Amino acid sequence: MQIRVQEAPFDYGAESARFTDGCNGIGAVVTFCGIVRNDGGALQAMEIEHYPGMTERALTQIAEEAARRWTLADCLIIHRFGRMTPGEKIMMVATASAHRADAFAAADFLMDYLKSRAPFWKKEFSGDSAEWVAAKDADEAALERW
Numbered sequence: 001m002q003i004r005v006q007e008a009p010f011d012y013g014a015e016s017a018r019f020t021d022g023c024n025g026i027g028a029v030v031t032f033c034g035i036v037r038n039d040g041g042a043l044q045a046m047e048i049e050h051y052p053g054m055t056e057r058a059l060t061q062i063a064e065e066a067a068r069r070w071t072l073a074d075c076l077i078i079h080r081f082g083r084m085t086p087g088e089k090i091m092m093v094a095t096a097s098a099h100r101a102d103a104f105a106a107a108d109f110l111m112d113y114l115k116s117r118a119p120f121w122k123k124e125f126s127g128d129s130a131e132w133v134a135a136k137d138a139d140e141a142a143l144e145r146w
Contacts, residue, residue: 007082028100038086070102
């Protein structure tokens with residue numbers, strides 16, 4: 001299990017290759033990469049804050065929960081903090097398992113958790129304004145399946 005909270009950008013392809021190369025005896029790897037989205041075209045930047053130590057512990061706990069629920073050979077969570085612009089990678093999840101169903105389910109579970117419960121705070125900057133991003137009902141509802 002690998003958990004990284006970092007300010008620096010990451011190379012999604014290199015991280016995926018490194019993760020896959022480290023897994024033996026598996027039949028499936030599922031990866032997901034979250035990107036700063038500019039829905040309305042006005043977003044200039046997003047800033048993500050977190051509490052060091054607390055965030056890593058929370059991500060470790062949810063990765064351990066995924067490993068209890070599904071048979072995983074490994075999992076990776078990378079989440080960035082700091083200022084990012086549209087098109088930049090925010091986060092990555094990778095899961096490895098002997099079978100695809102476990103890898104997909106665990107990755108989906110981790111994504112739902114990261115979207116709604118992980119201790120990150122996001123502020124969006126557009127023009128002369130800045131607004132904190134509020135929790136979305138759809139993200140909260142997605143957790144109910146787990």
